[in-house]
Amino acid sequence: MRGIIRSIPGKTLVAALVLAAAGLAQAEVKDVSPSGFTLENSQVVPVDATTAWKALVDDVGRWWPKDHSWWGDASKLSIQPRAGGCFCEINGAQQAWHMTVTFVDPGKTLRMTGGLGPLQGMGVAGALEFRLAPVADGTRITLYYRAGGYTPDDLSKFVPVIDKVQGEQLGGLADYLRAQAKRDGKGS
Template sequence: MRTSIVLTAAIAAMACGAVRAEVKDSTPNGFTLENSQVVPVDTKTAWKALVNDVGRWWPKDHTWWGDAGKLSIQPRAGGCFCEINGARQALHMTVTFVDPEHTLRMTGGLGPLQGMGLDGALEWRLAKVEGGTKITLWYRAGGYTPDDLRKFVPVVDQVQGLQLGGLADYLRAQAKK
């Protein structure tokens, strides 16, 4: 049932014109997506929001229990990108690489991909550019499944756009304060 909720939310996002990622490749057993946005803050501010304020910018419709405030990221090797709601808990991804103000890499399966036994690597890359910081969200997922993963690419593409867009919008709002 949760898979259908996530898919329905992603389809609704498509109708709203959410930011779309670039599909780098797509095969029956995996895919790679990448999208970037420039925000009017320095890399230090972007990094702090990425790791400390995930509950303020992550789309609540893309959590297990509908409350993004239950999310946290531990920015250290072996750290948890977790959702803790009392006894109900989810380890979304494990932090595998941290280069503060530059790169945060996590591995695991997001959303319904986790329940399908699939795995992925997600990177948040921050780079100083004229006018602020370029944030790139890169995600490669794959593994064995009897399903053709290419059919999931449009949905995951939209969800990735919502996640990056949420962080970018949050940072833009912070810059106006």
């Protein structure tokens, strides 16, 4: 799909991305306009917030979908959970700084800024937060993503695809944590 993104212009790109994302879990679109959007998606996982946090920041390469990495290998991803830290993808000389860590409250909130995927090349900026909150069954993880800025493209056209991709990314973390809990005898 990365090759498609780089070679298809405008409206055709939107149609290709919508077709490619069909069938994935959908996040909630909070608001949308031609210059930006806000998405929110939550999942409850059967682990405590400390375990969820550790997986979020230490195991990103194990749960992030490989087809949403630049070089098709999620194991090349890392998150440095400190102010100014990098959410990076390093594949030898091929390197991408996806986002910058701007806020860390371990076990509660990780905020990063920047543009993910094709938004980075469009010059669009965003704030992505992972919020962790204890609930009766474990931890609710909420992925909140607000992005916007000037672009000659109408960002509202991209929202259905970004919405689905965000759901897939959070779903990857939730599935990883559920499998971990099951291995540890804590989940169903």
